[in-house]
Amino acid sequence: MKNIYSDLNPEQRKAVENVNGPMMVIAGAGSGKTRVLTYRIAHLLNTGIDPFRILALTFTNKAAREMKKRILSIVGESEAMNVWMGTFHSIFARILRIESELLAFTSNFTIYDTNDSKNLIKKIIKEQELDIKIYTPSYVLNRISSAKINLISAQEYSKNSELTNADKMSGKPKVAQLYVLYQNRCKKANAMDFDDLLINTNILLRDFPEILLKYQKRFKYILIDEYQDTNYVQYMIIKKLAAREENICVVGDDAQSIYAFRGANIQNILNFKSDYPDLKIFKMEQNYRSTKNIVNAANSIISNNKDQITKKIWTENDQGGKIKLLKSSTDNEEGRLVANSIFENKMNHQLHENNFVILYRTNAQSRAFEESLRKLNIPYKIYGGLSFYSRKEIKDLLAYFRLVINHNDEEALSRVINYPARGIGNTTLEKITVAASQANISQWEILENISNYQLNISPVTRNKISNFITMLKSFAVSLKKKNAYELAKQIAMSSGIIKELYEDDSPEGLNRYDNVEELLNAIKDFSENENNEVVLVEGEKAENSIRTLDEFIQDIALLTDADKNLDKNTNHVSLMTIHAAKGLEFPFVYIVGMEENLFPSIQSVGTRTELEEERRLFYVALTRAKKQAIISYAETRYRWGNLSITEPSRFIQEIDPKYIEQPKIVSKQNKEVFYNNNYTKKTQKSQKFSQATFSKFQNKNLKKISNLNTPKNDDIFETSPSEELQSGMEVEHKRFGVGKIINIEGTGPNTKATVFFQNVGQKMLLLKFAKLKIIKR
DNA sequence: ACCGTATTCAGCGCG
DNA sequence: TGAATACGGT
Numbered sequence: 117m118k119n120i121y122s123d124l125n126p127e128q129r130k131a132v133e134n135v136n137g138p139m140m141v142i143a144g145a146g147s148g149k150t151r152v153l154t155y156r157i158a159h160l161l162n163t164g165i166d167p168f169r170i171l172a173l174t175f176t177n178k179a180a181r182e183m184k185k186r187i188l189s190i191v192g193e194s195e196a197m198n199v200w201m202g203t204f205h206s207i208f209a210r211i212l213r214i215e216s217e218l219l220a221f222t223s224n225f226t227i228y229d230t231n232d233s234k235n236l237i238k239k240i241i242k243e244q245e246l247d248i249k250i251y252t253p254s255y256v257l258n259r260i261s262s263a264k265i266n267l268i269s270a271q272e273y274s275k276n277s278e279l280t281n282a283d284k285m286s287g288k289p290k291v292a293q294l295y296v297l298y299q300n301r302c303k304k305a306n307a308m309d310f311d312d313l314l315i316n317t318n319i320l321l322r323d324f325p326e327i328l329l330k331y332q333k334r335f336k337y338i339l340i341d342e343y344q345d346t347n348y349v350q351y352m353i354i355k356k357l358a359a360r361e362e363n364i365c366v367v368g369d370d371a372q373s374i375y376a377f378r379g380a381n382i383q384n385i386l387n388f389k390s391d392y393p394d395l396k397i398f399k400m401e402q403n404y405r406s407t408k409n410i411v412n413a414a415n416s417i418i419s420n421n422k423d424q425i426t427k428k429i430w431t432e433n434d435q436g437g438k439i440k441l442l443k444s445s446t447d448n449e450e451g452r453l454v455a456n457s458i459f460e461n462k463m464n465h466q467l468h469e470n471n472f473v474i475l476y477r478t479n480a481q482s483r484a485f486e487e488s489l490r491k492l493n494i495p496y497k498i499y500g501g502l503s504f505y506s507r508k509e510i511k512d513l514l515a516y517f518r519l520v521i522n523h524n525d526e527e528a529l530s531r532v533i534n535y536p537a538r539g540i541g542n543t544t545l546e547k548i549t550v551a552a553s554q555a556n557i558s559q560w561e562i563l564e565n566i567s568n569y570q571l572n573i574s575p576v577t578r579n580k581i582s583n584f585i586t587m588l589k590s591f592a593v594s595l596k597k598k599n600a601y602e603l604a605k606q607i608a609m610s611s612g613i614i615k616e617l618y619e620d621d622s623p624e625g626l627n628r629y630d631n632v633e634e635l636l637n638a639i640k641d642f643s644e645n646e647n648n649e650v651v652l653v654e655g656e657k658a659e660n661s662i663r664t665l666d667e668f669i670q671d672i673a674l675l676t677d678a679d680k681n682l683d684k685n686t687n688h689v690s691l692m693t694i695h696a697a698k699g700l701e702f703p704f705v706y707i708v709g710m711e712e713n714l715f716p717s718i719q720s721v722g723t724r725t726e727l728e729e730e731r732r733l734f735y736v737a738l739t740r741a742k743k744q745a746i747i748s749y750a751e752t753r754y755r756w757g758n759l760s761i762t763e764p765s766r767f768i769q770e771i772d773p774k775y776i777e778q779p780k781i782v783s784k785q786n787k788e789v790f791y792n793n794n795y796t797k798k799t800q801k802s803q804k805f806s807q808a809t810f811s812k813f814q815n816k817n818l819k820k821i822s823n824l825n826t827p828k829n830d831d832i833f834e835t836s837p838s839e840e841l842q843s844g845m846e847v848e849h850k851r852f853g854v855g856k857i858i859n860i861e862g863t864g865p866n867t868k869a870t871v872f873f874q875n876v877g878q879k880m881l882l883l884k885f886a887k888l889k890i891i892k893r
Numbered sequence: 894a895c896c897g898t899a900t901t902c903a904g905c906g907c908g
Numbered sequence: 909t910g911a912a913t914a915c916g917g918t
Contacts, residue, residue, distance in 0.1 A: 175907055205908040229908080249901090310908050345907085378906065478904055480910095500906090537894080674908055695905050717904060733905080756903060757909040 120155045120162075120190060131398040132156045134365075135163060138358075138392035140343075140385075141367040144429040145414070145739035146405025146701070150179075153341060153367055154186040157199060160337055161191050167198035171335040171357070174203055175342045177675055179699070183341075200335065204350055205310060206674045208317040212308070213670075215320055215327060224522050224666060226307040227673040231506065232527040233257055233298075233309045239530075240297050243549070246290055259283070260295045264311040265347045265379040267318065270296040285854045304558050305526040314349045321356045332360040343368035343388070347379040355391065362392065370425050371418050374695060374733045376725070386425065403429050405701050405742055407436020409775050413745070414738045416772035421728045439738075439776040441768070442748035447709075450750040451484030454706050455492050457746060458689060461704055462494075469495055473690040473702040475737050477715040481708065482691050489689060497683060499692040505672065509617065509628040510635055514669070516607050520591045521666045524558040536612040539580050547571050587611070600665040601643040604636055642668050694737045705741035707734075710749040711762040722870065734767045747776075841869060846891040854891065 121129060128148060131141050132155045143149035153172070160170055174180045180202045188196040200207060213223045228236070234253040237260075241251045263273050273279055274292040283291045302309060308316060321328045338358050340346070343366035346354070358364040366388060373382045389395050403411050411431045418424065442457065444450040458472050474485050482498055489496045504510060515531035522528075534540045545559075551569055552559045562569060563581055573581075587610060594603050608614045617629040643663050690702070709715055716730035738745055749764050768776075841847070845857045847869075859870040 177908080203908060209908095227908085230906090313908080374905080375907075377904080380907095480903075541894095693905060695907095719904065754909065 120158055123151070124155065125402060127398060127400055127402075128152050128155075131400070132159050134396060134398070135160065135337075136363055137394055137396065138362050139365045139396045139398065140388050141365065141398045141400060142425055142427060143367055143369050143400045144403060144427060145369065145372060145736070146403040146431075147400040147429070148404055149341075149367055149369075149400070150182065150186065152400065153339060154183050154190065156365065157183075157187055157339065158190045161195050161199075165337060167195050168200070169334065169336040170199045170201075170339070171207070171337070172199060172201040172339040173207060173341065173354075174201075175345055177203055177206075179203075179341055180206075203674065205313050208313045208353070209670075209674060211331070212313065212316055212320070215324075218324055218327065219316055219320060220303075221308070221316075222306055222522075224306070226305065226518055226522045226525040226528070227313065228302065228307045228309040228527060229673075230257070230310070231511075232307075235527055235530075236301055237294065237298055239549075240294055240301065243553075244290065244294070244297070246294075251288055251290065251294070255288070256291060256294050259291050260298060261311050262379060263295065264315050265349050267315060267349055267352065269315075270299045287848070287854065301526065304524065304552075304556070306522050306524045306558075307526070311349075314347075314353065318349055318353050318356075321353060328356060329360075331357060336361050336363055338364045340364070340366045341368075344370050344373035344382055344385045345375050345380040346384045347381055348384075351381065351384045362394075364392070370423075371421075371427075371732055372698065372736050374698065374729060374736055376729050382423065386423065399427050401427050401429050403431040403433070403739075405433075406431060406739060407433050407743060409436040409438055410738060410741050410745055413439055413771050413775035414735055416775065417731060417738065417767060417770050418735045420770050421731055422724070423728060437744055439771065440744070440746045441777055442746060443764075444748065444750045445752060447481075447750045447753040448484050448487075450708060450748055451486075451488035454485060454708060454746075454748055455488035455494060458489075458494060458704070458706070459492050461744075467703070469687045469689045470684070471703040472706070473692070473697065473700075473704070473740065474706045474708055475692065475694045475697050475740065476708050477694060477717060477733075478709075479693060481714075485691055485708070495686070495688040496691055497686070497688045499690060500696050504631070504634075505675065507628075507631055509613075509631055513604075513608060513613055513632060513635060514672075516591075516611055516613070517604065517665055517669050520588060520595060520603075520607065521669060523560040523564075523588070523592070526559060529559055532611070533584065536616040538584065538612075540577060540584065544573055544577055544581075547573060595666060596664055598664075599643040599662040600668045601636070601640040603665045604639045604668075608632065608636060639665075639668055642671070694733050697740050698736055701740055701742055703741070703743040704746070705737070705744070706746045706748060707737045708748045709753075710747050710765040710768055711753065712765055713762065714753070714755075715765055716767070731767065731770075841890070847871060848891050 121132075124132060125148075128151065131139070131152050141149070141152060143152065157170060157172060161167060172180075172183065174183065184196060184201055187199065187201075190196075202210075209227065212219070212221070213225070216223045216225060234257055237253045237256050238248065241248055241253065241256065263279070268276065268279070270292070273295050280289070280292055283289050302312065321331065335357055338354065340354060345368070354364070366385070368385050370382060370385050373380060373385070376382060389397070406414075408431055411429055411433075415429055440457075442450070442453050444453050454474060458469075461467065461472070462469065476482065476485075479500060486496065486498070505514070512531060512535055515525075515528040518525045518528035519532060530545060533545060548559050548562050548571075551562050551571055555562065563585055566573070566578055566581055591603065591607055591610075594606065598606070613632065614629075617625060617632060620626075620628070694707075713721070715734070716727055720726035720730045747768060749762070749768070751762060752759055753762050754760075841857060841860060843857050843859055846854065847857060848854050855871040857869055857871050
């Protein structure tokens with residue numbers, strides 16, 4: 117083992133060498149958090165602690181992989197492999213598979229992803245003959261999910277008048293009922309959704325003391341990364357697991373908590389001390405990433421937040437350049453300006469493209485930058501699109517696999533029962549579903565014994581069903597006999613999927629065929645490569661056995677971000693949301709769209725806590741920069757098809773002026789930059805052309821702007837009855853439900869209403885966008 | 894079963 | 909604006 121201690125500063129070293137008792141590491145941005153975590157694990161192993169006794173939990177697969185890799189390089193493979201390290205979901209899924217019978221699941225249970233959950237909810241809503249437009253699947257799923265995160269079961273939800281009243285007020289009184297039905301259907305399908313992996317673990321540890329003791333003894337040392345992102349159920353599980361030994365080490369940074377919107381509870385880290393009075397706190401405040409300017413600017417921003425653990429981040433790095441400010445008149449011009457700036461910096465500093473990142477608040481902003489980068493022939497990559505595993509053809513094939521492993525998997529069944537088309541259509545499936553819910557069993561059980569049921573299904577269809585069932589059973593027989601690849605290939609062929617895609621010679625069809633081939637290759641790799649992340653459980657040796665398809669599915673069920681990893685092999689500018697950039701760093705960082713109502717987002721300006729989260733998000737964005745940060749905003753922007761006049765973000769003013777270049781008179785400069793761009797690339801002839809297009813472009817935009825300012829003109833005032841709205845009225849909003857107007861301010865297109873909604877609290881809405889229906893005057 | 898048109902909706906997104 | 913989905917016609 118290499119000498120790890122010399123790589124650490126005194127504070128890091130203290131944290132690494134503190135072995136026993138509860139501890140918290142507050143790790144500022146760029147302070148070497150991962151190093152402390154990995155070295156601490158190495159240190160534990162060094163002092164002779166059994167790797168099987170160490171549990172390390174992360175939020176993302178990427179973080180887990182990264183840590184594994186680093187520990188491996190310090191302590192060697194045999195040791196590192198036995199540490200229980202992974203995401204909350206993957207570790208708990210492992211435990212739940214072992215203990216599944218206690219919760220009346222079987223160990224081959226399916227994990228429903230968000231898509232499966234939404235599909236199921238959609239079906240239930242339709243079966244209940246509710247209006248899908250009122251009960252949108254994502255709304256219902258969100259309600260269910262946030263209840264689950266707070267450990268409120270379907271039964272408790274129904275009895276909780278606060279929740280059910282909120283649902284009634286927002287015109288959706290049936291949410292509780294949908295929750296009950298959804299849980300039943302998951303149960304019958306032998307399936308758990310992502311939240312179930314957490315709540316069922318909590319139930320397991322809560323209701324089975326001997327199981328709790330078993331895992332308390334097993335996990336003598338617990339480490340948790342990104343503790344500021346934990347939610348209530350995760351907090352409860354951790355608390356239980358750590359209760360016996362209290363060797364718990366949490367690492368995080370309250371200033372980088374940016375996931376409250378999906379249930380993360382920042383109080384978990386702020387109040388950690390009250391859970392463990394003997395807590396030792398280590399603050400890592402030296403930043404190794406950024407220049408003094410960036411660190412100081414970031415400090416000046418975050419000091420505007422009330423809720424925080426006080427700390428002073430500092431650095432020994434160079435002073436660096438001040439933050440630059442780019443101002444554009446339109447969103448498209450912003451794209452050009454940023455692309456030009458990247459081009460200039462790249463040339464001036466002789467840099468590769470992967471030194472640059474463009475960070476935005478919303479994915480919809482990427483377009484202008486794509487276009488401009490393409491025009492300058494700058495390679496780029498957008499992160500955060502559709503992942504491989506969410507493509508239709510991949511999901512279809514995986515659904516076959518899932519159904520082979522777990523016949524009761526309803527979502528998999530409905531995907532493939534008629535794909536490729538085999539004459540078992542919607543009407544038949546509906547009849548089956550009704551019969552299944554009447555008999556309170558899964559659809560498969562009906563299908564399997566269809567002759568026992570008096571259903572209005574023709575003999576021809578019955579025959580087709582029986583063929584389908586026979587086929588799947590034949591696959592299932594091979595599940596433990598054939599290796600994953602052999603079986604996968606057999607399924608792909610016999611099911612007709614390969615044939616179907618092969619015969620489709622459209623470009624998309626070819627692409628799909630390639631994707632399926634890629635999946636099969638991945639499975640081949642998995643089958644043949646013994647070292648492929650063997651899921652080892654203590655006392656359970658992988659005795660040279662073959663790698664089977666269910667093992668493969670278990671491995672990938674929780675892998676949703678396969679191509680989320682930063683691609684370091686090609687040279688390109690990266691484009692991503694700020695959320696996606698967490699944990700990454702780049703020499704040059706462009707933070708774009710710094711405008712009020714976009715960043716901070718309009719949905720967040722209503723409450724202090726939400727605004728503070730936006731501010732932390734800005735803090736995260738800025739602290740990604742190593743050498744230079746550039747902030748950009750536009751004065752007008754198309755949003756939802758409308759041109760709106762925007763104001764610079766309040767966050768720009770919050771930066772101490774010492775650390776940011778003050779804006780110049782920019783409109784003239786913009787033009788120059790614009791011409792330069794074309795000039796560098798084209799001949800003088802095309803320069804004339806670009807001048808012409810530029811003025812055209814200008815005229816076009818001027819026209820649009822003047823349209824917007826013409827008072828008698830039109831659609832702005834049509835969309836909401838803003839003149840009629842007054843404080844005190846009761847109104848309804850599509851997403852937020854019913855609420856009461858507290859205040860109206862502003863005029864014309866900038867009229868805003870502050871509304872207190874029963875179930876989501878206070879919000880400020882721009883009436884131009886928000887469609888409010890008056891319920892009571 | 895399939896295609897073109899109408900309609901709707903629009904925040905960030907781990908597992 | 910534009911992507912995604914629902915619907916209605918062939």
